[in-house]
Amino acid sequence: MQKIVRTITLAYNNLPRPHRVMLGSLTVVTLAVAVWRPSVYHPEHNPIVKSVELEANQLRVLQPEASEPIDADQPTPDDDIPEDELDQKVAGEEGVHEYVVSTGDTLGSILTQYGIEMSDVSLLASQNRDLRNLKIGQQLSWTLTEDGDLKRLTWEVSRRETRTYDRVGNTFKETKETQKGEWRNSVLTGQLNGSFVSSASAAGLNRAEINAVIKALQWQLDFRKLRKGDQFAVLMSREEFDGKSEQSQLLGVRMRSSGKDYFAIRADDGKFYDRQGSGLARGFMRFPTMKQFRISSNFNPRRVNPVTGRIAPHKGVDFAMPVGTPVLAVGDGEVVIAKRSGAAGNYVAIRHGRQYTTRYMHLKKLLVKPGQKVKRGDRIALSGNTGRSTGPHLHYELWTNQQAVNPLTAKLPRSEGLMGKDRSDYLAQVKEVVPQLQLD
Numbered sequence: 001m002q003k004i005v006r007t008i009t010l011a012y013n014n015l016p017r018p019h020r021v022m023l024g025s026l027t028v029v030t031l032a033v034a035v036w037r038p039s040v041y042h043p044e045h046n047p048i049v050k051s052v053e054l055e056a057n058q059l060r061v062l063q064p065e066a067s068e069p070i071d072a073d074q075p076t077p078d079d080d081i082p083e084d085e086l087d088q089k090v091a092g093e094e095g096v097h098e099y100v101v102s103t104g105d106t107l108g109s110i111l112t113q114y115g116i117e118m119s120d121v122s123l124l125a126s127q128n129r130d131l132r133n134l135k136i137g138q139q140l141s142w143t144l145t146e147d148g149d150l151k152r153l154t155w156e157v158s159r160r161e162t163r164t165y166d167r168v169g170n171t172f173k174e175t176k177e178t179q180k181g182e183w184r185n186s187v188l189t190g191q192l193n194g195s196f197v198s199s200a201s202a203a204g205l206n207r208a209e210i211n212a213v214i215k216a217l218q219w220q221l222d223f224r225k226l227r228k229g230d231q232f233a234v235l236m237s238r239e240e241f242d243g244k245s246e247q248s249q250l251l252g253v254r255m256r257s258s259g260k261d262y263f264a265i266r267a268d269d270g271k272f273y274d275r276q277g278s279g280l281a282r283g284f285m286r287f288p289t290m291k292q293f294r295i296s297s298n299f300n301p302r303r304v305n306p307v308t309g310r311i312a313p314h315k316g317v318d319f320a321m322p323v324g325t326p327v328l329a330v331g332d333g334e335v336v337i338a339k340r341s342g343a344a345g346n347y348v349a350i351r352h353g354r355q356y357t358t359r360y361m362h363l364k365k366l367l368v369k370p371g372q373k374v375k376r377g378d379r380i381a382l383s384g385n386t387g388r389s390t391g392p393h394l395h396y397e398l399w400t401n402q403q404a405v406n407p408l409t410a411k412l413p414r415s416e417g418l419m420g421k422d423r424s425d426y427l428a429q430v431k432e433v434v435p436q437l438q439l440d
């Protein structure tokens with residue numbers, strides 16, 4: 001029986017597209033007749049009933065339940081979120097994804113949340129066993145091939161050592177690089193005159209350094225609201241070699257805006273905290289609803305359209321839920337989109353700090369407006385079945401640094417501060433760093 005189905009599938013896939021569409025429609029009609037008139041068949045005709053079951057499976061693949069039709073393109077264009085000058089700085093180099101290792105991370109948990117296949121991770125880790133011992137605070141960055149496979153991974157083992165893994169055929173080739181420069185600290189100060197980006201650049205910070213400052217202060221300050229005359233001081237550790245600056249690390253920043261001081265100081269875990277060692281981000285909720293609903297379709301950046309064979313990524317998670325279920329903002333932020341948009345139906349996008357964006361689609365009713373500030377847990381909409389949708393559901397996306405990640409497994413911003421020895425080490429560091437952050 002399986003063999004017959006396979007043969008039919010093969011024959012089906014070899015047909016030109018209009019024929020397949022026609023054949024598909026015929027199958028639907030045939031099945032509908034079979035389902036509506038079960039009494040036509042006698043009990044001894046069991047084989048016919050069985051073949052209907054299998055076809056029903058195939059139909060489910062073509063038309064997922066409480067999701068989007070797979071033959072549809074991505075519900076919304078990626079450039080839908082309005083960008084500002086800061087975005088380009090935060091995004092960093094195009095196509096390069098960056099990640100700072102934190103508690104509980106493994107190479108697999110980090111890369112798979114970005115949709116990289118476990119087979120790539122296993123290949124990499126089996127050839128390069130050191131990668132199994134990632135340490136908190138180390139930075140990983142990587143690029144992907146057009147198909148979404150891992151192309152290159154860079155691991156900053158320490159300030160002195162960087163290892164790079166390049167895909168060569170079916171293996172990854174490792175290159176080790178040792179830095180020879182001298183690390184020196186320098187304080188850069190400036191005043192707002194025009195945008196923060198241009199002011200920081202005038203004060204001598206390069207693009208990557210400006211990017212680091214914006215990220216460090218993203219939960220405390222809206223950089224677009226800074227005013228002329230606001231002051232800043234930045235402590236950078238820079239590696240210099242042959243009189244040139246090779247790379248740098250932000251150690252601390254102070255911003256005085258409208259008479260108030262904001263600080264962010266780097267801890268050994270690579271994250272930034274305030275002067276008391278408290279976390280700066282408010283945590284995110286994992287689910288955008290009060291209770292957890294059944295997942296009708298998972299995050300899958302390489303989902304294949306069974307008919308065309310082309311990649312039709314599913315950039316979010318679908319939760320099947322009754323129309324009218326309250327949809328909640330997963331974190332504090334600002335509504336950047338709230339509108340009706342073709343395939344996405346009624347749609348809300350929220351920006352959280354500079355790195356995170358969340359999107360909520362197929363809504364029945366919008367409860368927020370663009371520009372509105374929201375808090376974690378605020379009701380932003382009622383769920384629905386609008387746009388291209390095959391049943392009542394919520395399509396939910398989480399983006400970090402302009403890339404869709406798996407909302408069920410992605411590391412979310414956490415609000416916890418430092419504890420115990422980590423905290424006392426940090427406070428000692430604060431005592432050294434803060435006095436250096438003198439404003440002009």
Ligand SMILES: [Zn+2]
Pocket residue numbers: 067068297314316317318395396
């Ligand atoms: Zn979806």
